[in-house]
Amino acid sequence: MIDFKQIFDNYQATRQKTWEFDRKLTVGASEAFACIRKTGFSKRAEEFGYEEDPGHTDNWGAAERGNLIEDHWVVPAMNQELPDGVGYLYAGEDQKTFVSGLNSATPDGLVCDVPNDCLKLYGIDDIESDCFLLEIKSVDPRINLTTEKEIHHGQTQIQLALIRELTEFKPMYGVILYIDASFLDDINVFPIKYNKNAMNAAKMRANKVYNAESLEELEPEGKNSGECKFCSFTHACAKVSKKLSLPEAILKSISQFLTPFMT
Secondary structure, three states: OOOHHHHHHHHHHOOOOOOOOOHHHOEEOOOOOOOHHHHHHHHHHHHHOOOOOOOOOOOOHHHHHHHHHHHHHHHHHHHHHOOOOOEEEOOHHHOOOEEEOOEEEOOOOEEEOOOOOOOHHHOOOOOOOOEEEEEEEEEOOOOOOOOOOHHHHHHHHHHHHHHHHHOOOOOOEEEEEEEEOOOOOOEEEEEEEOOHHHHHHHHHHHHHHHHOOOHHHOOOOHHHHOHHHHOOOHHHHHHHHHHOOHHHHHHHHHHHHHHHHOO
16 A cells, blocks of 8 residues: 555655764754753753653654755755855855854854845844855744744854854844745845844853753743643653652742842
């Protein structure tokens, strides 16, 4: 019998990206401001004796949709249609992962040798550099974007920081390009200005992930962000939460509430 779903599942399994380093050793830019307990499980579950949910399978459709739009639409368009003399680095097959300490990032590209008013159409009169970072996202057509998603903002900040730290380029702006997955001509553009405080926060969170003596120390932030439905460690997370006594849980909640006001 022919199982069409299995055909595509099997084909996708042969198309997995390979990485030059063990991704469990760093917190990637897309993970830095995601649920910190989920990140902890993805990096250290085996160390603490936890396993993924029985029968869990990752839904690969959205990720592969993004790869297709990036590889076969955005990158070729940028390479062909950028003005003469403008460079497009770290994109497509030349994509590069930057690693600093416990943090890493894999930008979708760096547009360089551009005039400082190149983003004037999007409200930026001066990009304060000769280059800007590009982050490509495909989005569900049902979404209504009035600004960039917070997690994508954070991801872009880390990419900017690591390119500034590890290369000769010093971009002050990143551009998040949202491409509608159904109507490819529906494009939203959000410029992001570099803020060094975001990278400082990302470093603190990465240190917390790798220095925690138990996963109970990592807050289950996915309950508020809605990430639980995509997490492969929901059963293990529930076990971890039950290990906290009621007084400990109350004190933890109070501490999290007061922290922003303690300066």
